[in-house]
Amino acid sequence: MNTAECLVASLEAEGVERVFGLPGEETEDMLFALRDSDVEYVPVRHEQGAAFMANVHGRLTGDAGVCLSTLGPGATNLLTGVADAFLDRAPLVAITGQTDREALHRESHQTLDIVSMFDAVTKWNAQVGDPETVHESARKAFKVAEYEKPGPTHIELPEDVAGVETSVRPLPQRERVRRPNPDRESARELASMVASAERPLVIAGNGAVRTDASDALCSFVEATNAPVASTFMGKGALPDDDERSLFTLDSGTHGEAKQAISRADLVVTVGFDIAEHDPAAWNLEDTRLVHVDSIPAEVYEQYDPDLEVVADVGATLRAVNEEIRDGDSDGGTGAVTDDDWYADLREHIVSDALAPPDEESFSVRGALPTLRDVLADEDVLVSDVGSHKMAIARHYPAYAPNTCVISNGLASMGIAVPGALGADLAVDANVVAATGDGGFLMNAAELETASRLDCSFTVLVFRDDDYGLISEQQVENRGTHFGTGIGNPDFVAFAESFGVDAVRPESWEELEDALEDAVASDSLTLVEVPLGE
Incomplete structure (x- = not known):
């Protein structure tokens, strides 16, 4: 060779x-x-x-x-x-x-x-x-x-x-490097901190999903009754239909998840990277903090854990669960806490997320309950970056890990269409790419690639002829916006020129029908949603 x-x-x-x-x-x-x-x-x-x-x-x-x-x-x-x-x-x-x-x-x-x-x-x-x-x-x-x-x-x-000849041959693939189990002392200390807390809370990060720690996290939550607020990339680590899910850190119209953090007397982060969400926004004050991850916490004044358990995330949670069970069997008080301190916040988050649209014109927020209804629990939503990403992160319920793919590290626009293509080839589930018009056109040419490969995902394009998230921030800061307006082609005709099925609904009923048909079909489909129309 x-x-x-x-x-x-x-x-x-x-x-x-x-x-x-x-x-x-x-x-x-x-x-x-x-x-x-x-x-x-x-x-x-x-x-x-x-x-x-x-x-x-x-x-x-x-x-x-x-x-x-x-x-x-x-x-x-x-x-x-x-x-x-x-x-x-x-x-x-x-x-x-x-x-x-x-x-x-x-x-x-x-x-x-x-x-x-x-x-x-x-x-x-x-x-x-x-x-x-x-x-x-x-x-x-x-x-x-x-x-x-x-x-x-x-x-x-x-x-x-x-092109040079070589005498070497490929090395065989080996079993992946095993992550270490936690030491017994750390597991006991964490279990003790949880047992002594009246209002423990978990922040589930990307690592909780990535390391297949979801089952262990669910068991931990069952044993402690602690609520879970996820980062955008931790969505689904605890299913959002669990009564202890507070959705994401930015959930709710009034930041209910952050209110819960301010009420908590112990915060346990599970697989969390500070690149996902700046801890300075949590207002932890003097709340005790535990970091559970495969590497030590970043040195940061606003994120200085009282305890760090550096080991496999799932193994750590399972070890703590065992310690909690041992405490119960020994006649201890156990770690189950009352949910009264966060139940009202959970109720607000859920009612806000699942509320049907109350306006005639299209909005991202109003479209999400319909999108959630037409997708099965295991189906995958790949979000692009923009104002629609914020709505998806806050209001779209995820019922299983890796079913809501959001880029929130680099947070680059243009990921949705090629990302959905990669997802469609990787998983045996329906896939939807949700994108704004700005991010869509950055990599819209990959529709040709998807068509050539006979992919069958759905592209949901929210059109507002603007870089909307930047406009929103400028208006909040200055009362007006500048440099954000853009023009667009006829997206339906654009998609059809690639041989892609396309539709532009004009009412909420038509949008529901379009999404149901697109997701259920074996075709590559684009659905354009003109916002404010």
Whole structure:
């Protein structure tokens, strides 16, 4: 094999099913190696879309998604999606081409220092400069990308290395690195703190979903009666139909989840990253704080835990549950607390989230109950970034982990359509991409990719001819907005030009019918919702 063929054989050994990317002159050996492999190569319309597809695939499956680009502009286009995976903790392996190494010491056409450029947004990244190390580079890229906390890695393959024969063969895929169980003393201390608290509360972060800790969290909540407020990326860790769910940290018209935090006398964060939600907004004051995660807490004045349990998140919760059960069996008081202190807040959140629209014109908020009704518990909603994301995070109930995909680390616009494509290929469930008009047009060309692959997800486009979230913030700060207005094409005609079914409902009844038909169908469908009309 040559080096490119060994790299592709390594992808096969890792169980990779497809690679998303754009072709380039410098990746020719890689492309023809993919042609002759069992790995499907998916040509996309923009490298950012390729990275978002790999990103969401990794987030939903736990297996690193793979994206490919050439050098120069291909790599810079890829960068945003890789950076998004970095702050969203999604396992991803990016592969880029490069010019011959002999040209790297001087200015050269399309040549940038890609390894240095990717260094700030990857867990590990390197150039394959020696054909005899390609198997190690590939194995390390997947190993590092997939262990906690997961994230992107990057391999650069220069053109003059790709075609060189190599004697090495792919290293076998191994069982993932095991996360440590908590020490008994820490589990006992946490159980004791919970048992002594009158108003304990849990904040569930991305890690509670990512590490499959949902069942353990549900058992913990059952044992303690503690309410749970999730971050945007922790939605579904505790099903929102559980009476102890307070939805997200920004839930409710009056910030009820934050009110609950201010009432609590103990806050336990589970799999939380401060990049998800600034702790300074919680107003913790002197409330005791416990950090449960696979790595220590970031050093931050507003997030200074009294106790840190650094171990596997699910194993920690199971150990604490066992300690609580042992306390009950020994005649202790147990850890079950009264729910009177947060039940009123839960009631407000639920009534606000599930209320039907009370206006004739379309709104994102009014559309969410209908969307929730037409989707099954296991169906996946992929949200783009904008004002609609805030409404989805606050008001869309999630009933299972990984069923509401929100980017809130880097929070990059343009993720919804390529992300939904990645989701549609990764899960056996219905998928909906919810996006504003601004984010939609950033990667709308991936409709062609989705159509070519015979995908069957639904794209829900909220059109307001504006970068609405920025307008809202400007109006709040200055009483007016500037620089946010945009124009749009006829989205129905635009989608139909790609061979995509499309509809523009004119009433709430028509919207409900359109969503029911689109989600139930085996077709790729776009539903345009003109806001305020």
